[in-house]
Amino acid sequence: MIHDSDPFATPESARNPVRRLRGRFAMTVSLWTAPGPAGLTVSSSLVADGEPGRLLGLVDDESELWPAIEAAGVFAVTPLGPANRQLADRFAGLMPAPGGLFRQEPWQETAYGPVPAGSATWVGCRLDGARPFGWGLLVEATLVEITLGPADPPLLHHRGRYATLS
Secondary structure (H helix, E strand, C coil): CCCCCCCCCCCHHHCCHHHHHHCCCCEECEEEEECCCEEEEECCEEEECCCCCEEEEEECCCCCHHHHHHHHCEEEEEECCHHHHHHHHHHCCCCCCCCCHHHCCCEECCCCCCEECCCCCEEEEEEEEEEEECCEEEEEEEEEEEECCCCCCCEEEECCEEEECC
């Protein structure tokens, strides 16, 4: 019999309750990039309205992205859509990236880091600070340059899988 789930997975009742709770929050998947280039898939971001607008996000401080952001003081954030699943997986380290992360798609260079060519919506951010937060690094930034395209459906991460609005 072929299983429809991983027969070796830890039973849900034995999993960390914080991770189980986090899995119940659907999160928008975004790509954070910085000059260097460096990039990382991030699904823990929050945009706060105000003058100026602000962005908070949790990133892996051991990723290649964090030293690039820290060195440049700027970075770009691009919300991803359903067509970007493979891109998200590559930058999350879940899929091979022959030749490097930035070799698979065309990129548009910006003062904040590369963004996927054709991305209608992205934001350029200025790093304000960062501090350890849980098992990650809470990055705080000011929104400096906002490019808005059509309000396309987002790629969501929910309970360990990608999902879309339907």
